[in-house]
Amino acid sequence: MSVEVRVPTLGESVTEATVATWFKKPGDTVAVDEMLCELETDKVTVEVPAPAAGTLSEIVAGEGETVGVDALLAMLAEAGSAGSETPTPRPSADKPVEEAKTDAGSAADVDVMVPTLGESVSEATVSTWFKKVGDTVAQDEMLCELETDKVSVEVPAPAAGTLTEILASEGDTVDASAKLGVISSGGAASASNAKSAQDGEYVAELAAKKSGKDVEDAPSAKKLMAEKGIDAGAVSGSGKDGRIMKEDVLKAMTAPKAAAAPAAAPRAASPAADADREERVKMTRLRQTIARRLKDSQNTAAMLTTYNEVDMTEVMALRNEYKDLFLKKHGVKLGFMSFFTKACIHALKEVPEVNAEIDGTDVVYKNYVHMGIAAGTPTGLVVPVIRDADQMSFADIEKAIAEKGAKARDGKLSMAEMQGGSFTISNGGVYGSLMSSPILNPPQSGILGMHKIQDRPMAINGQVVIRPMMYLALSYDHRIVDGKGAVTFLVRVKEALEDPRRLLMDL
Structure with missing residues (x-):
């Protein structure tokens, strides 16, 4: 007789968890209440015991997978039953x-x-x-x-x-x-x-x-350590019993380095003398694809960028007022990306050509918004897509962004999760960028560039006051989007962010 192993109750407002570690493998014999695996939520770690004695016949949700409450994790063949033999x-x-x-x-x-x-x-x-x-x-x-x-x-x-x-x-x-x-x-x-x-x-x-030390480190962590020449002893593992995860290696790579030895005396400048100080590394397939697609975008689209600036005072005040309640109710932090996503959706309704694409001699208008959120990863830029973002609430958008971002960093995004976007938002501000011109993500016709929030003196009602300002950049395909439409789009985004109540009123 087969017994299902399911996700237990995770706690109030917690709807999903990540499978962190399996302590058993298919074919292993387990006792009742013996620990099978460990789940991680954004708040706690949950151990999953065996509901019966028998043999673990199948693991349905592997390590790193995100599962909901009551989701099927594995199957047990009860001891003494006909199905207890190893499958x-x-x-x-x-x-x-x-x-x-x-x-x-x-x-x-x-x-x-x-x-x-x-x-x-x-x-x-x-x-x-x-x-x-x-x-x-x-x-x-x-x-x-x-x-x-x-x-x-x-x-x-x-x-x-x-x-x-x-x-x-x-x-x-x-x-x-x-x-x-x-x-x-x-x-x-x-x-x-x-x-x-x-x-x-x-x-x-x-x-x-x-x-106190696990046997096997995560395969992705071992691969990254081998590529970067990092010794496992120099990495502090955050996984179960000290297991080294990929994010642990990334932290070790960005940790401050010890003071370097005094530099050797400079050598005579010549190509031959420099050759032994250079390192030639083959581009990854991801990097090759990024290079090809971005260059194709420049060569194909008549790309132009228009700029504006937004006063973030009201959005920041609204976020500070409700962020604790938002986290308590929805189990996810309230960030700025949901405001920008909502503002872009609002503007796309008025300027639909920014949400369209050219197919031969036809213009294909999208009656939906599949929002691409550009994310930088250790291996390169990827753009996971939040499908039907125009039908989502602030909480749904924040949850989707958090989930896709985590998958992007861990290299777990599927092809389906990066296809079909109709518009893209890129946030260079997280790296400190004050102003830039984003490149279109073909075949899309528009991409919004966010930048660093910086206090600047502004003239407000005849008075000079300090306000948190952000430059916005909209790159667009001039073959399909006219200057008027591009400027109107960016002004609508600015208006919605400077007075977030307009989003509620659909103004």
Whole structure:
């Protein structure tokens, strides 16, 4: 008999959590109330106990996934039931598996295939192998990581066994149906060895946890440390029992460095003398795509930028007045992005050509707003899309921005989450930019650039007063948007932010 493991009640106003750590693997035997996994919310950490004794037959929500209240986490086969035997690994849509037909009890080779990469993505580059030929692997253990134009894709082991062959080395480009490697499941004997290896790993894991250090750091963290030449001992782990996560490595990279040794005496300037002080690194596929798309945008669109400035006094006052109540009720902080998103939606209704695109000799007007929110990540700029933002409340927008931003930083955005945007907002102010001209995100016809809020003297009713001011920039495609429309759009955004009540009145 199968027993469902579901997300427990998370607390008042908390509607979702992230799966932080699984303490068990499929096939492991568990006792009733034994800890299976740990969930993290924006407020607390929640441990999930086993509702019954038996065998963990399937993990539905992997580490790093966001789940809602009562969502299905895993399945247990109760001890003594017909279904308590360890299940045979089964292929899924995103983990295609091809197995050689063999007699019962004999060895079987399982092909490791490229998983589904997303719509319109036909190839990827093998970024990192976490295992080498001869290594014993458990089912769903990370074998390698692929890099596409947009996202990084981790490839799990489709079955337990031994990695006998690697067919695509690091740096190789593979298509969407390519074979990456071969795992020998080894029939009954190998399965027993794999189970023993899993048991050994679990015992080692328990011993390590008693010493306060997890066995395995996050694969994305190990990859980043290898790329940047960072020793794990120099990184403080924030995961379960000291497990190093990707964000821990990023913090270590930005931490103040110790005083450098005195610089060597300058050498004679010459190209040959400088060559050994240079480092040549191949551009990632994401960086290549960013470069190509931005240059295509400049070459294709008749891009022009118009500027204005906004007094942020009223928005800041409104935010300060309600931010505590907002957080208590909705479980998310009230930021400035929701105000700007609402103001842009308001302006797009009056100037619909800014929310349109050119398709050949046609103009396609969008009767919806799929808002792109540009986000800088350690690997480059990405633009996750908040679909139907015009139908959302302030709280819904803030939750969506927080969720997409976290996924972007962790490299977990799917292709679908970055496609179909109709307008984009880019906030260079978080980096201290005072003024810039954003580049269009094709095929969109408009992008709003936000900048740093800075106190400046302003003339208000004949008096010089200090106000928190922000420069705004709207880059637009002059082929479809006239100057009048662009200026009107930016003025409407300015008016809505300087008097937020206009958003409520739809004025």
